[in-house]
Amino acid sequence: MARKTRKATRYRRRKGKSLISSGDIKPQEWGISDAEALEALQSIGEPAQRIKKIKQLKHQISISFVDNNGNSCSSFYSYRIFTKWEREVEKLIYRCKKLTDWLFLNLNLKYEFSYYGYPYEMIDYLQFVLENHFYVLKAAARQEQQAL
Numbered sequence: 001m002a003r004k005t006r007k008a009t010r011y012r013r014r015k016g017k018s019l020i021s022s023g024d025i026k027p028q029e030w031g032i033s034d035a036e037a038l039e040a041l042q043s044i045g046e047p048a049q050r051i052k053k054i055k056q057l058k059h060q061i062s063i064s065f066v067d068n069n070g071n072s073c074s075s076f077y078s079y080r081i082f083t084k085w086e087r088e089v090e091k092l093i094y095r096c097k098k099l100t101d102w103l104f105l106n107l108n109l110k111y112e113f114s115y116y117g118y119p120y121e122m123i124d125y126l127q128f129v130l131e132n133h134f135y136v137l138k139a140a141a142r143q144e145q146q147a148l
Contacts, residue, residue, distance in 0.1 A: 016111025020059055020079075024108070025088050027079040028056045037063050040081045043119075048073075078116060086122050093129050099137050106130060 019025045034051040041048040041063065052072065053064040064074040079085050089109070096102040109130060113123055 016107045024092055028058050044081055080118055090129055093133050102137055
């Protein structure tokens with residue numbers, strides 16, 4: 001009797017890229033201030049009193065800070081906790097002038113939202129902006145077709 005051969009499991013890679021690796025956003029060039037870092041840390045619930053040191057890397061940021069007990073703490077954080085990130089993504093959405101550009105950005109944002117930890121308010125807001133811009137582009141495409 002013939003044995004069945006083992007079927008290899010194929011893992012699918014998610015479609016899309018992160019906005020940093022695709023080169024759309026370059027947060028290492030932002031120059032984040034101590035006040036912005038303190039605000040971002042407090043928004044995610046870190047008990048930070050003051051910032052000691054900030055080191056910006058390509059995909060993450062290292063922040064050393066003093067907590068409420070006076071202890072020195074240091075950790076790596078995603079750029080996605082900053083309000084600058086939200087503004088940059090919003091600018092990126094509005095830079096799409098064609099539906100094809102919007103489709104690629106939509107694919108990348110779906111990848112971002114599923115793979116990285118975004119605050120829920122930011123996800124809702126960015127999806128709202130993305131959807132509204134889609135309708136603007138769709139209306140513009142209809143007007144172009146009617147003009148022809």
